[in-house]
Amino acid sequence: MPAELRRLPADKPIADLLAALDEDGAVVIEGLLDAATLALLNAEVDPALAAADPGMKHLNPAVAFFFGERTRHVAGLASKSRTFATDVMCHPTLLALCDALLLPACAEYVLNLGHLIDRGPGADAQLLHRDELVWVHVPRPAPTLQVASMIALCEFTAENGATRLVPGSHRWPWDRQPEPEEIAQAEMAAGSAVVYLGSLIHGGGANRSAASWRRGLHLSYLVGWLRTEENNVLATPPRIARELPERAQRLLGYGVHDAIAKLGGYCGMVGLRDPIELLREGAL
């Protein structure tokens, strides 16, 4: 019997979602996005996705190998979809989970990455990995630094490569590898999401379907004092960011990380000012 993920409806109390995340390191949230939001988001990303080249140039061969040649990517989603920037990135359920999981280790968390991953027929399974290995210099054990999600923008099935996750692996020694029966697959309807901790082992599944592209949205958040995978301020420059709500601007990294109350300091100032104020004043 393969491992199973817990599945909870999006209107369950946050405490129930947190309990599942604490125990398993991952939880499927059914119906996270309603049908209208899902339709808008899909329509807004369609042009960028149509222009995406599965053979795109990556940073280096290792990144190219990790994603494979049959995957279309659209990163920097906040600059391409207002629905993403307002209703998805600022989704109250996701932010409530981040409040509980990330605020113990920071004054404010930010968007790490908003990245559409469209995996085509024939795409190989991704290497199983932990997202927090990006920040390899952080000594372990460490508090939770990153919270991630994969939001299904179409139905995720075992055949089309639903994300594979290893429940409980957030508590394992970092050198332990899973046995096949310890791996669960996040099959889910469009609009549902699997949320997982940055320390959990997971990876994209192989797409063995004949013609089904598996369109998923990787959305992750990071403690606000650590460098994000995507440079979100450059990806969503001031001309776009100034039209967004302040919460979205802060998530995109425009705000200072203010640890003064903890006898720390500020990160992210411009001319010793908070860039959020400069945006408001039209100075950025």
Ligand SMILES: [Fe+2]
């Ligand atoms: Fe990952």
